[in-house]
Amino acid sequence: MIEHALDSDWWTATDWSSDEVKSFTIDGTGAVEFTWAAAEPAAAAAGTPIDAGLYQIARPLAGLQLYLRVTSGTADIYYASKDGPRISETVSGHAYSGDAGADEDFLQAALPSIGFDDATTRTGANPYEFRAYLTTPAADLASTADLQYAMLVLRLMQWIPGRTIRVYGIKYSGDQSGNITDWDTLDNRTKTTAYKDATTGTGPFLSFDVLAIVDELLAVSGWGTTSPIQFFVEDTGSALTDADVRAIVDLGSADTRLSMMLTSGEPVPDPGTGGP
Incomplete structure (x- = not known):
């Protein structure tokens, strides 16, 4: 710092x-x-x-x-001239549910979707809902770390203003990417009590103060420096008839990252990009 x-x-x-x-x-x-x-x-x-x-x-x-x-x-x-881990492009992704729950899956994707789509033609009947799984690599953050701040920034490629996006932590000390295979396995991951909302505006950035979320994750049994920080992200609203109101996140952007600083004034280092 x-x-x-x-x-x-x-x-x-x-x-x-x-x-x-x-x-x-x-x-x-x-x-x-x-x-x-x-x-x-x-x-x-x-x-x-x-x-x-x-x-x-x-x-x-x-x-x-x-x-x-x-x-x-x-x-x-x-x-910070370099401040915190990027979100993995290789194992992050989104789950989707459509056709009244008959068409569900999870896809690892560098452009994960969040929210509702009632416009795009797919296998099943609309609307479809999308929820994102976002994870860092090993965060190099000990359970005893004393954080001054933690801020998650998402750069969006697609969005409409006025949608409320909510972020929870996924409350595990180990990488959950191998256990998330469909809508239900993402939805059923244990989540933090803490969450943070942000509303899409006219610009392409969403920022979340996730300090309370990360502090709750650090208290998880078995947490260590190799633990990734994992997030569950959803739109708290509902579908709009014949409209695609998804927020689509660009994980390839250097601006999509988790920025953290210790109370000592030191930044949490960026361990690199890629999967955990």
Whole structure:
């Protein structure tokens, strides 16, 4: 984790972990403001006030960089140049159920679907519902780890605004990908009590504060550094007649990942991509 003391000059990092989504923490009592610009703004340029706390902010337009400064007092920014494990493209996927439950299966897919489709022609009768299984490789996270934050970011390839997407942890210390073979085996995995909702908007990113979920997973019997962090993801709504309202996640994007930081200020390392 990299620390930088903000001052009255506009500042941006040259080594953000992502061009598209900026993950950082503001600490201190100073008055901090930010702006997006293609080059360092003039000193007289106005910014938007931002409070101390944890942030993940999506870039509004290509070519822009995030700039921050303090207008009074002192504040520090903490950010990671590489921050946490990617979601596996090889064993993550989605389960689907259609034809009133007569057509069900699980598919490992790099573009898993979440939600409902009442428009696409398939073997059975519509609507079809999709639920995703997302997993990291071995997370290199001990059961005693003291996390300051954990944020799951999904970059979407397809979505419509206004859908509520819910994330649970799958409550096992071992890789469950070999046990998930259809709709029922995914649905019947033990899930965390903790969950987090996010609503799709106009942009292609969904962010979930999953700290409570990950903390609950760390307490699972047998948890160790080789344990993967596994998620169950669903749309809490219902189908719309003749409409495809699925959110489709791009696991190939570097912006789809789980970002975590320990209370010591150290990032949880990225163990690499691929299956657990």
